[in-house]
Amino acid sequence: MSTTTEFVPPRSGRIDKKYNRVPGKKGNFEMLAWLFMRISGLFLIVLIFGHLITNLLMGDGIHAIDFGFVAGKWANPVWQFWDLAMLWLAMLHGTNGVRTIINDYADKDRTRFWLKAVLYFSTIVIIVLGTLVIFTFDPCIPGSPLEVCK
Template sequence: MTAIEAPRSGKVNYNRNKSSGSKFEMFAWLFMRLSGVILIVLIFGHLFVNLMLGEGVHQIDFGFVAGKWASPFWQIWDLLMLWLAMLHGTNGVRTIINDYAEKDGTRMVLKTVLYLATAVIIVLGTLVIFTFDPCVVGSDGVPLPGSFCPAP
């Protein structure tokens, strides 16, 4: 049977480069704690407004989202939730990749895919939040049924 040494016994070699002097990992650790607390507030606020107020889940449709995103407050709220959730999750997956990918090449490829996917989702999500137009017009220039256009 193989015994696992205690982390502070001095017998465990983590094979980490201590000469870089970078504080990145400390900032990443701190970011995870702070973003987690902020995300709890953002997510529970989001769930409360969407599920508890009004008619609950039955009220959520195109009009509900159009009404919420007409307000800069809700645009910023959802933007913060998107950015923090993506960066928080990306940092967590980055840590897992660093812990479990044994080869440097594998680690680099996995983290590159992770960072690209994160960037695409953040950019697309941000564009959706700020370019959302509730007035959907058909090819004939007439608003489609169910769209929310101001009266002419």
């Protein structure tokens, strides 16, 4: 007694309807998000290792990092934009990764919506606050005994 089964080639396009979250929607957002993760990951490697090398291996290392070190570093616009790029890329990279996890594991549409709403809100808040800190940082606190403020 032999049984015959129909040969279905891999990736034949036969996907069960229950896995289609938005039927009929065609677009390349997920492909662009995938590409963004790869490109931003490469840039983050350069930014993070550059940050670690200049902060920890140059000069006195970790013992030199204090308020004055950050004030001196952020007095240079190059380091402001370096840290800004690191902040923005890290937050967007992480948000995209968490968005993918939410899409994979949240079964209900309502749960998925609220998890993503909290994710996007917190991302915007952290990016805005981090950007404000980088560009409005003033080491000269009134009444401060720092040398740079006199």
